[in-house]
Every structure is written in structure tokens, then in C-alpha cells.
Amino acid sequence: xxxxxSNRPPPELVDQLxxxxxxxxxxxxxxxxxxxxxxxxxxxxERLTLRTPRNADIDAISILANDPAIAFMLPxxxxxxGRADAADFVRKACQGGNGNGIYAITDTATGRFLxxxxxxxxxxxxxxxxxxxxxxxxWGRGYATEAVHALIDLGFRATSVDxxxxxxxxxxxxxxxxxxxxxxxxxxxxxxAVMALNATVAGDHFRLDRKTWLSLTTWxxxxx
Numbered sequence: 060x061x062x063x064x065s066n067r068p069p070p071e072l073v074d075q076l077x078x079x080x081x082x083x084x085x086x087x088x089x090x091x092x093x094x095x096x097x098x099x100x101x102x103x104x105e106r107l108t109l110r111t112p113r114n115a116d117i118d119a120i121s122i123l124a125n126d127p128a129i130a131f132m133l134p135x136x137x138x139x140x141g142r143a144d145a146a147d148f149v150r151k152a153c154q155g156g157n158g159n160g161i162y163a164i165t166d167t168a169t170g171r172f173l174x175x176x177x178x179x180x181x182x183x184x185x186x187x188x189x190x191x192x193x194x195x196x197x198w199g200r201g202y203a204t205e206a207v208h209a210l211i212d213l214g215f216r217a218t219s220v221d222x223x224x225x226x227x228x229x230x231x232x233x234x235x236x237x238x239x240x241x242x243x244x245x246x247x248x249x250x251x252a253v254m255a256l257n258a259t260v261a262g263d264h265f266r267l268d269r270k271t272w273l274s275l276t277t278w279x280x281x282x283x
């Protein structure tokens with residue numbers, strides 16, 4: 060799920076992020092990255108590189124994710140969100156401890172960390188699920204949509220699943236627009252558990268089937 064609202068990030072959030080997008084709490088070099096146990100391919104789009112999260116991302120993750128406007132829209136993100144949470148997230152993402160194919164969304168030109176996205180098995184063997192979030196300073200630039208397109212293409216090309224599912228809160232119109240622009244269709248209402256709220260909230264369920272994806276892929280390749 061993506062979170063969005065005003066496109067103007069809080070000044071204090073921007074101030075914590077240096078030009079390269081990696082905040083630094085000390086001059087010590089980051090420890091060696093955990094060795095990934097799952098071989099998820101690096102994905103490249105027009106502007107983005109999607110890759111396995113690294114220790115060098117920890118500070119940026121902890122700053123961007125420590126935002127209630129993001130945490131309150133996602134099912135499994137605690138709030139407050141500290142550096143220890145980010146370090147644990149990177150370790151599990153590299154080692155497959157959460158069962159998901161998790162990617163860091165980065166700006167190809169600068170290497171800047173922008174957010175995260177994930178492709179995971181659905182409740183049945185015939186489906187996959189996607190999730191995503193982009194840090195508040197980078198809202199309104201189409202990054203989530205670009206990342207979602209890459210995940211969808213990977214899911215359908217690398218597996219034989221029938222469809223890809225996604226959900227978002229009814230109070231998250233930005234995430235709904237991302238899904239609709241990616242070809243997803245409304246598939247019903249549901250209740251979503253949100254860790255940061257310790258509550259269940261109303262949500263919308265969306266689905267993209269393989270037939271629709273194929274037609275959209277053909278349409279994209281035929282554009283001048």
C-alpha cells in the first residue's frame with residue numbers, strides 16, 4: 060500500500076535526509092550486508108532501480124517510515140518506527156524471514172532510497188499480492204505507479220499465477236489511483252488490520268488478472 064496526502068513534506072523530515080538520501084548517525088561504515096537467501100532479480104524502470112534492501116538504507120528507512128501518514132496506511136508497520144526496526148526489516152528482507160520478495164525503491168540516477176515494495180504469495184497458490192510505500196518527500200511523482208508496474212510484470216512473467224491482488228484503506232485515494240492506473244479493478248470491500256493503530260479498518264480489495272495484464276502489456280508496447 061502507498062500513502063499519500065499533501066505533496067509537501069514536513070521540513071524536519073527533509074532536513075534529516077542528505078542529498079544522497081542516506082541519513083548518517085555516525086562516521087562508521089555500515090556493516091556488511093546480510094547474504095540474501097532468495098535470488099530476487101534487480102528490476103529497472105525508466106527512473107527507478109528496485110533491489111534488495113541494504114544496511115546503507117537503514118537510516119533512510121527509519122526516517123521515512125517513522126511517519127504516521129505512512130504507518131497508519133500499512134498493515135505491518137509499527138509506529139513509532141526506529142532504527143532498530145529498520146535494521147530488523149533489512150535483515151529479514153535479505154534472509155527471506157518474512158516470506159516476501161521485498162525491494163528497496165531507489166532513484167537510478169542518484170541511488171537515493173525512496174521507499175519499499177513487495178511481492179508475496181497470496182492466500183491461494185493461484186495468486187500473488189503486492190504492497191508498496193513511498194516516503195512523503197517523494198509523493199506525487201509517480202514513483203509508486205512505476206514500481207508497481209515492475210512488480211506486476213515480474214509476477215506474471217516469472218510465475219503462472221492467475222491474478223495479482225492488492226488492498227488499500229478506503230481513506231487512501233492515492234493508493235487507489237496507483238492501482239487503477241496499473242489496471243487493477245475493484246474486487247470488493249474488506250477489513251484490514253493495521254499494526255500501528257492496533258485496530259481493523261475498512262479497506263478496498265483490487266485484482267488484476269493475467270488476461271487484463273496481457274492486454275495492457277500489448278497496449279504499452281504499441282505506443283509510439
